[in-house]
Amino acid sequence: MHDDLVGLPPAVTESLTGYPERDDAAVALAAETFRAAMATRRTVRDFSDRPVPRAVIETCLAAAHRAPSGANQQPWHFAVIGKGSIRKRIRAAAEEEEQVFYRERAPREWLQALAPLGTDWKKPFLETAPWLIAVFGARHSTGPDGARHKHYYVPESVCLASGFLLCALHHAGLATLTHTPSPMGFLNGILERPEHEKPYLLIAAGHPARNCEVPAITHKPLDAVTSWF
Numbered sequence: 001m002h003d004d005l006v007g008l009p010p011a012v013t014e015s016l017t018g019y020p021e022r023d024d025a026a027v028a029l030a031a032e033t034f035r036a037a038m039a040t041r042r043t044v045r046d047f048s049d050r051p052v053p054r055a056v057i058e059t060c061l062a063a064a065h066r067a068p069s070g071a072n073q074q075p076w077h078f079a080v081i082g083k084g085s086i087r088k089r090i091r092a093a094a095e096e097e098e099q100v101f102y103r104e105r106a107p108r109e110w111l112q113a114l115a116p117l118g119t120d121w122k123k124p125f126l127e128t129a130p131w132l133i134a135v136f137g138a139r140h141s142t143g144p145d146g147a148r149h150k151h152y153y154v155p156e157s158v159c160l161a162s163g164f165l166l167c168a169l170h171h172a173g174l175a176t177l178t179h180t181p182s183p184m185g186f187l188n189g190i191l192e193r194p195e196h197e198k199p200y201l202l203i204a205a206g207h208p209a210r211n212c213e214v215p216a217i218t219h220k221p222l223d224a225v226t227s228w229f
């Protein structure tokens with residue numbers, strides 16, 4: 001054992017559950033079923049105002065909350081907004097930032113990259129979608145004695161949980177949009193989150209609008225983003 005580990009409490013273990021033995025065919029079928037399900041996910045910008053029960057969102061958040069995280073610290077916070085008045089405030093603040101982005105801040109090259117997606121500063125979905133989830137990452141936590149505990153790998157952990165959340169919402173049949181207004185500091189103000197929490201992502205979730213259109217885009221072939229050794 002490395003000398004620095006001397007004196008630290010030993011890890012407590014328990015038996016692994018949840019991995020019943022499957023033959024290769026069953027593993028391949030499960031992999032293919034999930035691949036096909038994820039291939040239907042699209043980023044949606046045109047939502048129906050059809051309500052989604054809060055319990056569904058809670059269940060999806062419980063799935064996200066099982067994502068791996070640095071030192072198992074779960075350094076995320078999900079601020080879940082169903083109230084129309086708060087969605088309205090978030091939309092107004094986001095659109096204010098986005099107007100500056102599209103009119104002044106974004107270099108031509110960035111606007112060119114976004115052109116196939118057809119995005120602009122208008123974000124009506126922030127009010128139409130029944131739920132918004134703002135995902136924050138906490139740089140530290142505070143113990144009951146007031147002591148600060150630093151968190152590790154915060155961006156990585158928050159992004160993993162966000163990925164789990166997108167999968168869970170999609171699996172439930174809900175459409176999602178990952179919105180990253182920049183800068184996003186206004187979310188701390190509106191959602192009353194402390195300064196040591198950084199907003200990473202605003203996720204809109206709900207049913208897609210009837211006759212919803214999405215950009216006709218393609219993906220790089222898998223072998224363009226894969227190397228095997």
Ligand code: IYR
Pocket residue numbers: 098101114117119120121179180181182
């Ligand atoms: N935040 C802006 C711009 C934007 C940037 C990227 I990179 C995108 O993939 C999509 C949009 C917006 O939300 O419109």
